[in-house]
Amino acid sequence: MTETLTFDDPRDRRIALGATGLLADFNRPELLAASDIRIAERVAELVHETSETVRLALALAIRSVRNGSTCIDLAELVTDLRSEDDELPWPDPETWHAEVVASPLVDADVPVMRAEGRLLYLDRYFELEVDLCRDLLDRGERPPPEPDETLLQADLARLFPGEGYAEQRAAGERAARGWTSVLTGGPGTGKTTALARLLAVLASQATAAGRPPLRVALAAPTGKAAARMKEAVAAVADAEGFTDDERTWLKALTASTMHRLLGFRPDNGTRFRHDRRRHLPHDVVVVDESSMVSLTLMARLVEAVRPDSRLILVGDPHQLASIEAGTVLRDLAAGWGSGPSSPVSHLESGHRFGGAIKDLALAVRDGDADTAIEILRAGHDAVRLVPGDDGLAETIRALVLPDAQAMLTAAQEGRVEEALRVLDGHRLLCAHREGPYGATTWNDQVERWLDTDAGYTLGRPWYPGRPVLVTENDRGLRLYNGDTGITVPAGDGLAVVIADEERRRFAPSRLGTVHTAYAMTVHRSQGSQFDRVSVLLPDDESRLLTRELLYTALTRAKESLTLIGSEDAVRAAIDTRVLRASGLAERLARALESSGA
Numbered sequence: 001m002t003e004t005l006t007f008d009d010p011r012d013r014r015i016a017l018g019a020t021g022l023l024a025d026f027n028r029p030e031l032l033a034a035s036d037i038r039i040a041e042r043v044a045e046l047v048h049e050t051s052e053t054v055r056l057a058l059a060l061a062i063r064s065v066r067n068g069s070t071c072i073d074l075a076e077l078v079t080d081l082r083s084e085d086d087e088l089p090w091p092d093p094e095t096w097h098a099e100v101v102a103s104p105l106v107d108a109d110v111p112v113m114r115a116e117g118r119l120l121y122l123d124r125y126f127e128l129e130v131d132l133c134r135d136l137l138d139r140g141e142r143p144p145p146e147p148d149e150t151l152l153q154a155d156l157a158r159l160f161p162g163e164g165y166a167e168q169r170a171a172g173e174r175a176a177r178g179w180t181s182v183l184t185g186g187p188g189t190g191k192t193t194a195l196a197r198l199l200a201v202l203a204s205q206a207t208a209a210g211r212p213p214l215r216v217a218l219a220a221p222t223g224k225a226a227a228r229m230k231e232a233v234a235a236v237a238d239a240e241g242f243t244d245d246e247r248t249w250l251k252a253l254t255a256s257t258m259h260r261l262l263g264f265r266p267d268n269g270t271r272f273r274h275d276r277r278r279h280l281p282h283d284v285v286v287v288d289e290s291s292m293v294s295l296t297l298m299a300r301l302v303e304a305v306r307p308d309s310r311l312i313l314v315g316d317p318h319q320l321a322s323i324e325a326g327t328v329l330r331d332l333a334a335g336w337g338s339g340p341s342s343p344v345s346h347l348e349s350g351h352r353f354g355g356a357i358k359d360l361a362l363a364v365r366d367g368d369a370d371t372a373i374e375i376l377r378a379g380h381d382a383v384r385l386v387p388g389d390d391g392l393a394e395t396i397r398a399l400v401l402p403d404a405q406a407m408l409t410a411a412q413e414g415r416v417e418e419a420l421r422v423l424d425g426h427r428l429l430c431a432h433r434e435g436p437y438g439a440t441t442w443n444d445q446v447e448r449w450l451d452t453d454a455g456y457t458l459g460r461p462w463y464p465g466r467p468v469l470v471t472e473n474d475r476g477l478r479l480y481n482g483d484t485g486i487t488v489p490a491g492d493g494l495a496v497v498i499a500d501e502e503r504r505r506f507a508p509s510r511l512g513t514v515h516t517a518y519a520m521t522v523h524r525s526q527g528s529q530f531d532r533v534s535v536l537l538p539d540d541e542s543r544l545l546t547r548e549l550l551y552t553a554l555t556r557a558k559e560s561l562t563l564i565g566s567e568d569a570v571r572a573a574i575d576t577r578v579l580r581a582s583g584l585a586e587r588l589a590r591a592l593e594s595s596g597a
């Protein structure tokens with residue numbers, strides 16, 4: 001919703017000082033930020049573009065990227081935003097679009113913006129989208145891999161036996177026959193199981209063909225998700241059907257973040273050591289939690305994969321999209337569709353948790369608010385909705401404090417493993433970072449409660465038992481955004497033990513950006529799961545309250561889920577979709593249609 005407030009404080013940094021005309025009119029919270037205007041004005045000056053409407057389109061394109069879109073459709077944008085605030089002097093979309101297309105921003109040797117059909121792009125995102133689409137199509141146009149059919153059928157029957165594996169077997173077979181595969185499904189639908197068994201099928205083909213052992217890269221957008229994938233693949237290897245060699249091989253696979261796989265470059269934040277000239281050496285590249293991957297990162301990954309390597313993208317397209325611009329997994333699933341020649345397999349059968357959490361997740365995913373409310377009212381042990389109004393602090397205290405105290409005691413007494421177990425036992429998830437519904441607010445509050453209980457102020461910010469969340473990649477320390485750890489006494493001081501396989505320890509002073517982790521944002525929780533999850537829903541006016549946010553939050557819960565908020569907030573979330581513009585799905589579908597695929 002666009003607030004029509006005028007900025008009362010002239011020092012408000014959201015005000016674009018010096019902006020005049022249309023850009024000044026559109027400089028409103030939720031609409032154009034000062035930075036959108038400043039960048040648009042600077043770029044327009046460089047290409048001698050003086051038209052206010054063209055400058056406005058550029059500023060809106062910059063704003064859209066900031067909000068996760070990779071392009072804008074002026075007609076759609078005007079319709080959406082005018083319905084919320086029709087006082088603004090919106091240009092007529094058709095004339096406006098034509099004016100932008102004819103302007104020196106687009107019609108130049110080195111364009112700043114690109115136009116395609118009704119969509120307008122900043123040049124960089126256009127290039128990324130075109131490159132990604134072309135790379136994927138090129139991969140699809142290569143002659144497909146030629147598996148040993150007899151062996152393939154025998155391995156599929158051995159590794160995906162019977163009716164219980166029928167859906168995964170079909171996905172495994174489809175993937176074994178293509179260079180690129182997309183494996184989608186909600187939590188617990190058996191994606192990792194299918195993946196691990198597929199890897200064994202592929203390894204068996206390599207051995208039969210006398211090729212060296214397959215080099216497999218397992219990667220995920222965050223360190224936490226990568227660690228989870230490695231563990232999950234190793235756990236599948238313990239199940240029936242594998243040979244001893246396959247078990248040993250699967251358990252030895254390592255996983256890393258995508259950034260680490262691609263190789264950081266000190267000179268360039270958006271380029272990597274591996275690219276289209278220096279391909280990754282692996283025969284199979286797997287990306288888990290692909291819904292979190294932005295257009296930029298996916299384009300960089302796909303260009304770095306050898307044309308004759310397998311690329312397997314795994315994820316749940318109904319989850320929140322990447323923090324940066326793009327909705328790649330959703331676009332690929334939509335663009336390729338589910339026809340016989342599509343590389344996309346969607347798993348539907350739930351294998352992990354049945355019951356109320358799954359039913360609720362499906363109702364939310366399908367936009368069925370009535371069923372969701374019915375499930376929440378039914379009095380299930382596993383899911384409940386508690387009001388978030390008057391007794392909010394008491395509710396949160398009851399949900400969070402016992403574990404916080406248990407972590408404190410375990411850490412103080414040196415029981416690190418227990419403290420780490422408690423840490424993964426429960427998490428409070430918030431839509432917002434700041435404010436009354438924000439993770440920071442509640443982390444501070446939990447620490448104040450701990451002080452009250454202890455009868456003195458625990459050291460700040462560091463104290464034994466403080467759970468922490470790493471929020472920036474630190475390649476030197478091999479610490480990644482999303483890693484968690486617990487603070488413990490160490491000699492005269494403190495150390496943070498990271499919840500990774502090696503249980504690495506760091507002095508707090510060596511850590512870069514970390515947050516306290518009793519509560520975290522839903523965005524940051526992607527790629528993690530906890531036994532119990534509590535979700536603090538903001539009021540139904542919050543812009544962040546969307547179906548994707550609610551679905552992502554509740555599917556983090558393995559055993560039980562408490563939603564804190566009103567039925568209205570649940571309904572508002574389910575009825576609100578994240579709107580991100582992207583041309584990738586259409587571009588892919590168009591190209592496939594014209595190639596007759």
Ligand SMILES: Nc1ncnc2c1ncn2[C@@H]1O[C@H](COP(=O)(O)OP(=O)(O)OP(=O)(O)O)[C@@H](O)[C@H]1O
Pocket residue numbers: 164165168185186187188189190191192193194232351352
């Ligand atoms: N075909 C099957 N028959 C019986 N159990 C299965 C089958 N496939 C998977 N499972 C079990 O279901 C659970 C979830 O499977 P898996 O971890 O592969 O799902 P996932 O989709 O990868 O989940 P997540 O999205 O949480 O990573 C595991 O305990 C696994 O052993």
